Structure formats: C-alpha cells, structure tokens
Amino acid sequence: MADFEIPVLNEIPVVPTPKPGATAHLKSFPATKQHQEPLGYPGELVDNWQTKAIEVMGELLGKYRSLPVFLDSCVKCGSCADKCHYFLGTGDPKNMPVARQDLFRSVYRKHFTPAGKLLGDLVGAREMTRELLDDWYNYFHQCSQCRRCSVFCPYGIDTAEISMAAREIMDRIGLGQKYCNEIIGKVYSVGNNLGLPLKALNNTLEGLEEDIEEDTGHPIKFPVDVHGAEVLLVTPSADFFAEPHIDGLIGYGKVFHQAGISWTLSSKATEAANFAMFIGSYENMVKISRRIRDAAIELGVKRIVFGECGHAWRVAYSFLNTLAGPWDFLDPRYPVPQHICEFSNDLIKRGAVRLDKSANDHMTLTFHDSCNVARGSRMGDFEGGQLVIPRELIKASCGKFVDMHPDTIGEKSFCCGGGGGLLTDDLIELRVKGAQPRMEALKQVVENDGVTHMASICAICKAQFTKVLPYYGMEMGMIVSVHQLVSNAILLGSND
Amino acid sequence: MSILFAVLFYAATIVLVAGLGLKVAQYVRVPAPLKIPTTPAPLTQGGAAFRVAREVVIFESLFKSNKWLWAMAVMFHFGLVLVLIRHVRYFIEPVPMVITLMQPFGIYGGLLMIIGLFMLLGRRLVLPRIRYITGPSDLLMLVLLIGIGCSGALMVNFVHTDIIGVKAFFLGLMTFNWQKLPADPLLYVHLALVAALMLVFPFSKLLHVPGIFFSPTRNQVDDARERRHLAPWAAKYEANKTMP
Numbered sequence: 001m002a003d004f005e006i007p008v009l010n011e012i013p014v015v016p017t018p019k020p021g022a023t024a025h026l027k028s029f030p031a032t033k034q035h036q037e038p039l040g041y042p043g044e045l046v047d048n049w050q051t052k053a054i055e056v057m058g059e060l061l062g063k064y065r066s067l068p069v070f071l072d073s074c075v076k077c078g079s080c081a082d083k084c085h086y087f088l089g090t091g092d093p094k095n096m097p098v099a100r101q102d103l104f105r106s107v108y109r110k111h112f113t114p115a116g117k118l119l120g121d122l123v124g125a126r127e128m129t130r131e132l133l134d135d136w137y138n139y140f141h142q143c144s145q146c147r148r149c150s151v152f153c154p155y156g157i158d159t160a161e162i163s164m165a166a167r168e169i170m171d172r173i174g175l176g177q178k179y180c181n182e183i184i185g186k187v188y189s190v191g192n193n194l195g196l197p198l199k200a201l202n203n204t205l206e207g208l209e210e211d212i213e214e215d216t217g218h219p220i221k222f223p224v225d226v227h228g229a230e231v232l233l234v235t236p237s238a239d240f241f242a243e244p245h246i247d248g249l250i251g252y253g254k255v256f257h258q259a260g261i262s263w264t265l266s267s268k269a270t271e272a273a274n275f276a277m278f279i280g281s282y283e284n285m286v287k288i289s290r291r292i293r294d295a296a297i298e299l300g301v302k303r304i305v306f307g308e309c310g311h312a313w314r315v316a317y318s319f320l321n322t323l324a325g326p327w328d329f330l331d332p333r334y335p336v337p338q339h340i341c342e343f344s345n346d347l348i349k350r351g352a353v354r355l356d357k358s359a360n361d362h363m364t365l366t367f368h369d370s371c372n373v374a375r376g377s378r379m380g381d382f383e384g385g386q387l388v389i390p391r392e393l394i395k396a397s398c399g400k401f402v403d404m405h406p407d408t409i410g411e412k413s414f415c416c417g418g419g420g421g422l423l424t425d426d427l428i429e430l431r432v433k434g435a436q437p438r439m440e441a442l443k444q445v446v447e448n449d450g451v452t453h454m455a456s457i458c459a460i461c462k463a464q465f466t467k468v469l470p471y472y473g474m475e476m477g478m479i480v481s482v483h484q485l486v487s488n489a490i491l492l493g494s495n496d
Numbered sequence: 497m498s499i500l501f502a503v504l505f506y507a508a509t510i511v512l513v514a515g516l517g518l519k520v521a522q523y524v525r526v527p528a529p530l531k532i533p534t535t536p537a538p539l540t541q542g543g544a545a546f547r548v549a550r551e552v553v554i555f556e557s558l559f560k561s562n563k564w565l566w567a568m569a570v571m572f573h574f575g576l577v578l579v580l581i582r583h584v585r586y587f588i589e590p591v592p593m594v595i596t597l598m599q600p601f602g603i604y605g606g607l608l609m610i611i612g613l614f615m616l617l618g619r620r621l622v623l624p625r626i627r628y629i630t631g632p633s634d635l636l637m638l639v640l641l642i643g644i645g646c647s648g649a650l651m652v653n654f655v656h657t658d659i660i661g662v663k664a665f666f667l668g669l670m671t672f673n674w675q676k677l678p679a680d681p682l683l684y685v686h687l688a689l690v691a692a693l694m695l696v697f698p699f700s701k702l703l704h705v706p707g708i709f710f711s712p713t714r715n716q717v718d719d720a721r722e723r724r725h726l727a728p729w730a731a732k733y734e735a736n737k738t739m740p
C-alpha cells in the first residue's frame with residue numbers, strides 16, 4: 001500500500017539511532033506565483049535572496065523576543081532530542097528539535113553574534129547557502145509546530161517559534177509552501193480553507209437539516225447569517241462535509257437546539273482555521289482574524305464560540321484578543337471566545353442539556369489531546385482545563401473511557417503527525433512515520449483495554465488519523481469527534 | 497605576572513558585565529507580541545514567577561524529560577553553587593559566619609561538580625544522538641569547566657597555594673590598591689581559565705543564565721482572554737495598517 005517502510009509499533013518505545021538523511025527526500029511542493037502573490041509575497045525566489053533573508057531575520061529578531069532568547073540559550077543538552085515524533089518516527093537527526101533549530105541558529109550566529117562572525121565553524125556559524133536553504137525548506141516543513149519539545153526544554157525553547165520564523169523568512173524571499181499558502185489564498189478569495197462556496201455550503205446545511213429531522217424527528221437548524229443571534233459559531237470548514245467532522249457539527253447543532261440558545265454561522269467567517277500561524281505571518285493572521293470580528297459586529301451577536309479545531313483554538317484563545325480585539329462589544333459575562341467543549345460541558349453540568357450514555361455503549365473511548373489545545377491554549381477558568389473539560393464531556397456521553405500512556409497525553413501528548421501545515425498528500429510518508437508514537441500508544445490501549453475509538457477535537461487530527469490509521473492496520477472509523485459522542489447521547493425534546 | 501592578571505581580570509569583568517548588560521537590554525527591548533506560554537500555564541503573575549523559579553532552582557522541565565540528565569545537571573550546577581559560595585571568602589573581609597560554615601560543603605561541591613562535568617562529557621561522546629548535536633564549542637566549554645574545577649580541587653586538596661596572598665590580590669583589585677599575586681603555576685592556570693570563562697560568557701551558550709528569565713513560554717501568564725496583550729509594534733500596525 002505504501003512505497004516506504006511503515007514503522008513498527010513497539011511495546012516499549014524505542015528511540016532510534018540517528019539515520020542521517022532519512023527524510024532528506026521529503027519535500028512538500030513549493031508555492032508558485034499564484035499561491036504567493038495573494039499573500040503579498042514574491043512569486044519566485046528573489047535574486048538577492050541571501051541578503052533579503054538576513055534582512056528579514058534581523059527584522060524578526062527585533063520583533064519577537066522568543067527568537068533571540070531561544071537562539072542564544074540552547075545548551076545542546078539534547079533533552080528535546082528524543083521528544084519529537086518526527087525524529088522518533090523517521091530517525092532523521094535533523095528532525096531532532098535542537099538540530100532543526102540549529103539550521104536557523106547557524107545563520108543567526110554567522111550574521112548576528114560576535115562569536116559567529118569571529119569564530120565561524122567553531123561555534124556552529126554557517127553562511128546561508130543554497131544547500132542550507134534547501135535544508136530549511138525540507139526540515140522546517142517537517143515540523144508540525146506541536147510544541148512538545150518546548151515542554152521538555154529546561155529553557156522552554158519552542159522549536160515551533162523557530163520554524164514559524166523560518167517559514168516567514170522563506171515566504172518573504174519567494175520560497176513559500178504550496179499547501180499553506182494556497183489555503184490562505186482560498187480563505188481570501190472564497191472564504192474558507194476548502195474553497196467551499198456559500199451556495200454549496202447552504203445546500204449542504206439544508207440537506208443536513210433534512211437528514212437530522214428524518215433521523216430524530218427534531219428540527220435541528222444550521223442557521224447562516226442570522227442577525228441578532230446570541231452566538232456566532234466559527235468552525236473549521238472541514239466540519240461541513242468531512243467524516244467524522246460533520247458528526248461533530250451535528251452535535252453542536254443539537255446542543256444549541258436543546259439548550260434553546262440562538263446561534264448562527266457567518267458567511268463572512270466560514271472558517272475557524274488560521275493557517276497564517278503556521279507560516280508565522282502576523283499580518284496574515286490579523287487579516288484572517290478580522291473576518292471574525294467583522295462578522296460578529298455585522299450580525300450583532302453577543303458571544304463567539306469556536307468549533308472543534310486545534311490550531312484554530314490556539315489562535316482563538318491565545319491570540320484573538322491581540323489580533324482582533326478588544327471584544328468589549330460582546331456580552332462581558334462570557335469569555336471571548338469560548339470553545340464548544342466549554343460551552344457544552346457547562347450546559348450539561350447545569351442540567352440544561354441531558355445525556356444518555358447508553359447510546360455510546362458499543363464504544364470504549366480514548367482521547368487524543370491535540371497539540372495546540374493541550375500546549376497552546378486553555379478552556380475553563382482553571383489551569384489545565386483544556387485537558388479536563390474534553391474528558392469530562394466524553395465521560396458524560398460515554399460509559400467507557402481509558403486514557404493512553406501518561407507520557408503520551410496531556411501536555412506530553414504526541415502530535416497526530418499532520419499538524420502545522422503538513423496535512424498534504426505530498427508529505428504522506430512523513431505523516432505516516434510521524435504518527436508512529438501516537439499509533440504505538442493507541443495500539444497499547446486497544447490491545448490491553450479494549451479501546452475501540454479515539455476521540456479528537458481537531459479537524460486536522462481527525463483528517464490525519466482517518467488517513468494514517470489504515471497504514472497501521474487499524475480502522476479509519478476509529479476516530480470520532482467529541483461532539484459526535486454528545487450527538488449520539490443527547491436527549492432531545494422536553495427536559496423534564 | 498601580577499600586572500597581567502590584574503589587567504586580565506579587569507578586562508574580563510568589564511566584558512562580562514557590559515556583554516551581559518547589552519544582552520539583557522536586548523531581551524528587555526524586544527517585545528513578545530503574542531501570548532505563547534507552554535500550557536498548562538499559571539493564571540497569575542505570581543504563579544508564572546514561581547514557574548520560572550522552579551525551572552531555575554530544580555530544573556523542572558529537565559526532570560520531566562530525563563532523570564539521568566537531570567541528575568548530572570544537578571550535580572554540576574549545585575556543586576558549582578556550593579563552590580561559588582565557598583569562594584565568597586576570597587572577596588570580602590571580614591568573612592561572614594555562614595560562609596565560614598559553608599567551607600567544607602564547598603569542597604564536596606567541587607567534587608560533585610567535577611564528577612557531574614565528566615558524566616556530561618561522557619554522555620556527549622557516547623550517545624549517538626547527543627554526539628550529533630555536539631559542536632566543538634560544546635566540548636571546549638566542558639573542558640574549560642573541567643579545567644577550572646580540577647585546578648581548583650588540586651589546590652584545595654594537594655598542592656596548596658598561598659590563599660592569603662590570593663585574597664589580598666583580589667581585595668586589592670576591588671579597592672584599586674594593587675597587591676602581588678602569589679607565584680604559583682597551578683593558580684595561574686586556574687585564574688586564567690576563570691577569566692576565559694568570564695570573557696566567553698556573554699557570547700556563548702552560557703546566555704542560558706539570563707535567557708531562562710526571559711523565556712516567554714515559561715514566564716508568561718495565561719490570561720489571554722482576560723487581558724489584551726499588544727506589543728508596541730503591533731499597536732502601530734493596528735493603527736496604521738502598515739507593518740513597521
């Protein structure tokens with residue numbers, strides 16, 4: 001089924017011996033002119049790209065404290081080295097977080113530190129050659145920006161920050177990545193990542209309403225552009241048609257319906273994702289985020305709720321206030337924005353929505369903590385709520401729940417292997433291999449605890465798992481949305 | 497020789513203080529435009545300060561990562577702290593009671609530090625993935641520290657030096673009332689290596705010392721929804737719509 005070797009899943013995890021060059025051939029398609037220009041980037045590699053790259057690096061060093069601090073502080077202890085799923089799955093030493101950073105750090109040393117200017121090689125300083133640029137392109141697109149390395153670094157060095165900066169530099173010298181930039185372009189031209197036009201969306205939603213009414217006998221609505229609705233729901237466009245995403249969307253609809261809270265989608269913001277984070281572009285992040293602000297103002301809503309999406313939630317929770325705030329025109333009684341899991345869990349706890357767990361009796365669940373949620377955001381009003389609340393929600397909907405190995409969940413969660421702008425077919429080998437640590441932990445609970453399904457709250461994780469599970473001999477249907485479980489268990493109709 | 501060392505230590509002190517000062521000034525000046533604490537993160541300023549303190553004092557993240565490496569790092573760093581405390585007596589007169597009481601611990605600290613350093617060096621040479629990320633400067637740094645540790649330990653335990661003279665020399669340097677440095681080759685080696693360490697400090701990975709305090713993933717408070725966080729350049733961008 002694949003023209004590469006599928007990693008073995010061990011009982012006890014094994015750290016590979018470095019195999020230099022193991023993934024040197026994995027290069028995602030570069031962006032062409034038509035993907036670059038709508039984002040304000042040069043269409044092809046500019047003539048003076050070396051000078052330009054150093055210039056942009058200097059600019060970023062003056063804008064992001066993380067860069068000089070992280071570049072200066074690394075002691076090469078290697079604490080992060082065996083923490084990256086791409087290193088664990090591929091063995092390529094340039095996928096060790098510190099080695100990945102060093103691709104960037106060597107140029108920083110050469111041009112921005114006295115030691116590097118003076119001593120060169122001795123302190124690992126290198127000139128920005130074409131060869132090094134190629135390494136940058138390959139290996140900064142083999143980082144899912146999952147932040148797992150940051151958890152284990154004694155100085156909190158986050159390789160994601162470095163790979164975001166590297167991608168910004170590459171974009172600005174004309175060497176962007178097709179997958180990310182094409183998608184951002186679609187958000188600008190059509191309104192969402194999938195390039196789903198409004199008419200198609202309306203049709204889909206109408207069809208969905210009919211199907212659900214037929215199934216349940218209840219008129220669950222999926223309203224678009226309703227002025228004066230209480231809640232604006234912003235959700236990843238994959239929720240509108242991909243499996244199992246759409247089952248999650250149905251769950252949101254049922255919760256709103258049952259709680260009697262009016263809500264709406266906005267045709268201006270049919271996408272929660274903000275891929276500009278993956279390419280480290282503040283400007284594009286602002287531009288994408290402002291759509292949500294504009295939509296909220298236009299529709300006169302009181303609250304904003306985000307659907308199940310990992311990186312979108314990081315941007316929403318951690319950055320939205322910065323990028324598109326202040327949100328003082330919304331109802332101050334609720335945090336802005338709210339996660340759909342916070343929203344539903346709260347209603348369930350208050351008894352406004354009731355569930356019958358037995359509807360999910362045929363499943364034993366485990367939960368995959370998505371990187372950006374676990375390590376880049378929060379839910380609820382207490383530290384670690386982003387780990388607790390989704391689990392509470394699952395346990396409220398389903399009787400049988402088992403966590404995977406503690407080293408692979410929570411803040412130590414392993415990436416699905418497809419985050420950070422790598423969810424593209426041209427990187428399938430990397431995606432399959434990078435999923436190895438997660439698959440290993442999953443297989444353990446499947447075999448030892450009879451787990452049948454893994455729930456997730458991220459559009460990328462869901463798509464990635466659907467694709468890679470079969471490579472490891474598991475069913476793609478194992479992966480479910482958290483709100484799919486809620487959807488199965490919810491008691492519709494009168495609450496008494 | 498005394499003059500040479502006097503000049504060397506003045507120069508090393510100036511480079512160390514000015515170099516670190518410039519670095520810290522850079523870290524202070526450059527804003528962190530986005531909220532990027534590695535979560536779960538503390539919700540209060542005090543909590544975030546406590547998190548940084550845990551990193552500084554007990555190497556919390558390293559402990560999460562690798563108990564062996566953590567143990568080696570603790571041996572080296574704690575040993576070094578004890579040694580430094582012991583050394584305070586060469587720079588002040590009269591010597592405070594605590595420092596006098598700490599003297600024997602300083603000697604054990606020295607041994608601990610040297611053992612730790614050798615283990616760290618061994619690890620670098622033996623583990624293939626750590627070898628891969630090790631550059632010449634990483635080895636030199638360990639060798640330098642081992643040199644300082646061993647020359648010091650030799651003077652304490654075997655080839656005693658005229659410690660009263662050494663103290664007079666340093667007190668003299670500090671009060672600009674210069675004294676002779678005892679003529680002792682081992683002492684020269686020890687002091688030259690220490691001066692070298694001070695000179696490379698602001699230009700090397702030793703910047704992890706100030707760096708840890710400025711690391712946004714560790715020192716930021718998780719309050720993104722409650723408080724709007726806006727860097728000065730980002731505020732300008734918001735006002736003018738062009739990137740400064």
Ligand code: SF4
Nearest residue numbers: 084143144146147149
């Ligand atoms: S952020 Fe994740 S993918 Fe990137 S280097 Fe760190 S562990 Fe690897």
Ligand code: SF4
Nearest residue numbers: 074075077078080153
């Ligand atoms: S854990 Fe941190 S300091 Fe250690 S090698 Fe990795 S990035 Fe560098």
